[in-house]
Amino acid sequence: MAYELPGQRSETVRRSNLSAILRELHNRGPVSRSELVTRTGLTRSAIRGLIGELALTGLVSEERGTPQGTPGRPSPLVRPSPRGAIVLALEIAVDSLAVAAVGIGGEVIDVVRLDRPRDRSSVDETIADLAALARAVQRRLPDTEGMIGVGVAIVGIVRRDAGVVTMAPNLGWRDVALAERVADALGTSLPIAVANEADLGALAELRRGAAVGAEHVLFISGEVGVGGSLIVDGKQLTGADGYAGEVGHMPVNPDGRTCRCGSVGCWETEIGEGALLRRAGHPPDAGREEVEAVLLEAAAGSPEVLEALDAVGRWLGFGLAGLVNVFNPQVVVLGGLFGRIHPFVEARLGAELDRLALPQTRAALRVVPAALGVDAPLLGAAELAFEPLLADPSLWTRPAVATA
Numbered sequence: 001m002a003y004e005l006p007g008q009r010s011e012t013v014r015r016s017n018l019s020a021i022l023r024e025l026h027n028r029g030p031v032s033r034s035e036l037v038t039r040t041g042l043t044r045s046a047i048r049g050l051i052g053e054l055a056l057t058g059l060v061s062e063e064r065g066t067p068q069g070t071p072g073r074p075s076p077l078v079r080p081s082p083r084g085a086i087v088l089a090l091e092i093a094v095d096s097l098a099v100a101a102v103g104i105g106g107e108v109i110d111v112v113r114l115d116r117p118r119d120r121s122s123v124d125e126t127i128a129d130l131a132a133l134a135r136a137v138q139r140r141l142p143d144t145e146g147m148i149g150v151g152v153a154i155v156g157i158v159r160r161d162a163g164v165v166t167m168a169p170n171l172g173w174r175d176v177a178l179a180e181r182v183a184d185a186l187g188t189s190l191p192i193a194v195a196n197e198a199d200l201g202a203l204a205e206l207r208r209g210a211a212v213g214a215e216h217v218l219f220i221s222g223e224v225g226v227g228g229s230l231i232v233d234g235k236q237l238t239g240a241d242g243y244a245g246e247v248g249h250m251p252v253n254p255d256g257r258t259c260r261c262g263s264v265g266c267w268e269t270e271i272g273e274g275a276l277l278r279r280a281g282h283p284p285d286a287g288r289e290e291v292e293a294v295l296l297e298a299a300a301g302s303p304e305v306l307e308a309l310d311a312v313g314r315w316l317g318f319g320l321a322g323l324v325n326v327f328n329p330q331v332v333v334l335g336g337l338f339g340r341i342h343p344f345v346e347a348r349l350g351a352e353l354d355r356l357a358l359p360q361t362r363a364a365l366r367v368v369p370a371a372l373g374v375d376a377p378l379l380g381a382a383e384l385a386f387e388p389l390l391a392d393p394s395l396w397t398r399p400a401v402a403t404a
Contacts, residue, residue: 011394017042018050018393022080025060026105026390027207030079033062051078057396058084058146059104080105085396086146087385088137090130090182091197091378092154094118094170094224095288097126098375099133101141102382104389106208110137111378118287121171123181131185148396149190151385152182153197153377155225160242163194169260170225193384198227198245199236200380201335201370206231207383209371214330218323220247220316221335221370221377225260226268230327248272252319270315273337279308291337298344306344313345317352324357324365332367335376339369 020040024031031039036047054060062076082103091098095118100111112133120129138144156168163179179192202211202219211217217231226248230237237244248268249261256265269275273291274284280297281304282290297305320332334342346367353362370376389396 014050015392015394017046018053019391021047021050022054022059022104022393023390025078025080026386029105030077032075032077034075036078054393059393059396060084082107082109083142083146085148085386085389086141086144087148087382088134088150088186089378089382089385090134090150090152091381092126092130092152092171093197093377094121094155097130097133098378099130099137100375100378100382101137102379102386103146104386106379106382108379110140111375112137115288118285123173123176126171127181127185130182134186147190148389149385150182150186150188150192151200151381151383152178152192152194153200153381153384154178154194155197155223155227157243157246158194158196160193160195160238163192165194166243167261191385191388193387195381195384196227196229196245197221197377197380198335199229199238200378200384201227201372201376202229202231202333202380203236203383204372204376204380205333205335205370206234208379209376210333210368211331216327216329217331217333218320218327218329219333219335219370220320220338222248222272222337224273226272228323230329232327247319247323250319250322252315267315267319271312271319271338275315276308276312276337276341279311280305281308295340298341309341309344310348312341313348314352316345317349318356320349320367321353321356324353324361328361330364330366332365333370334367335370336374339373342369 021036024039033047037044055062058081060078061081062078082105085104087102089100089102096113096115098113101109103109114133154165155170156165156173158165165173165176165178167174178194183192198219198221201221205211205219206217215234219229221227228247229245249266251265252267253265253270257269258264259266259269277286277290278284280294282294294305298309372379
């Protein structure tokens, strides 16, 4: 709840209270008015009026509550209206592109994913393909009047304030004004937010996946590259310039291989897709189909592949132990490739953490696969696009007199 302090304008309080209510509904789904009173600390009359404002703009709806067998009229049920505010979520990975239309409350209205060859990753080709997918999704929407923004997840280092991808080693990109390029390709004036795919995967898992309810989370995602993100006190640690979380380029092996970033012995060179394929006797740059083949061989009990997975699990545990000792998370969420190989590496990874992590940080730590799977970054991009609305719903509402 926002309290009005001396010198604080009532409009500031109103904006804060609208934000608190809409965040509850967006993050947790339908809830009764009375439960909103409990969760937000606002009075019943305040809740009634603020919900009236949100309902007038179509962001929420109300319906008669279900009788609970207690005296009195049941409290009305409030639910987010998915068509009241819609965002486009875009994802740029090395092997695929994806676009989703997502409504307020997190409802995925439409989603499409396109696999692509690795020789089609130039900026121009990527933007053209992504725009074509986005237009296809938009055409299937009944209308686009509720569209409020666009979020983009990319496998690269991003300067968020400018929407610029400063470096994406696995795409071969440098200093790409991605927000501007996407706006031009889509022909839109909607706000466009761009962020690293691991940061957005972590955001999605925090709000809707394996890390719901946690305040301190380490998210590690692996595909061709390796990315990470840290949630501290429920907020993302982004660093001074927004580059925090590039754990794939954490040096772990001074005698290791040269990384695509130009350094030597990065964690990515020991646990990424290429490392797994190489150890399993497959071409390291062969891509997703070879990864699928390796996982099938592992399921069939191939000794060579299980040994390769064991080596990846050892290096995964080695790096995680250091991060866990520094940041003391409650939960480590493994996304992408690491979530898929978790059943094969769980024992080795756990043993490395037992051996190298401080007993105090290891004791209550959970290591779990991502609940949202490969869609975590895409859904995180949607959350990023919703943030301006959630932070200040008053920009979309007007005061109203609500009825009981």
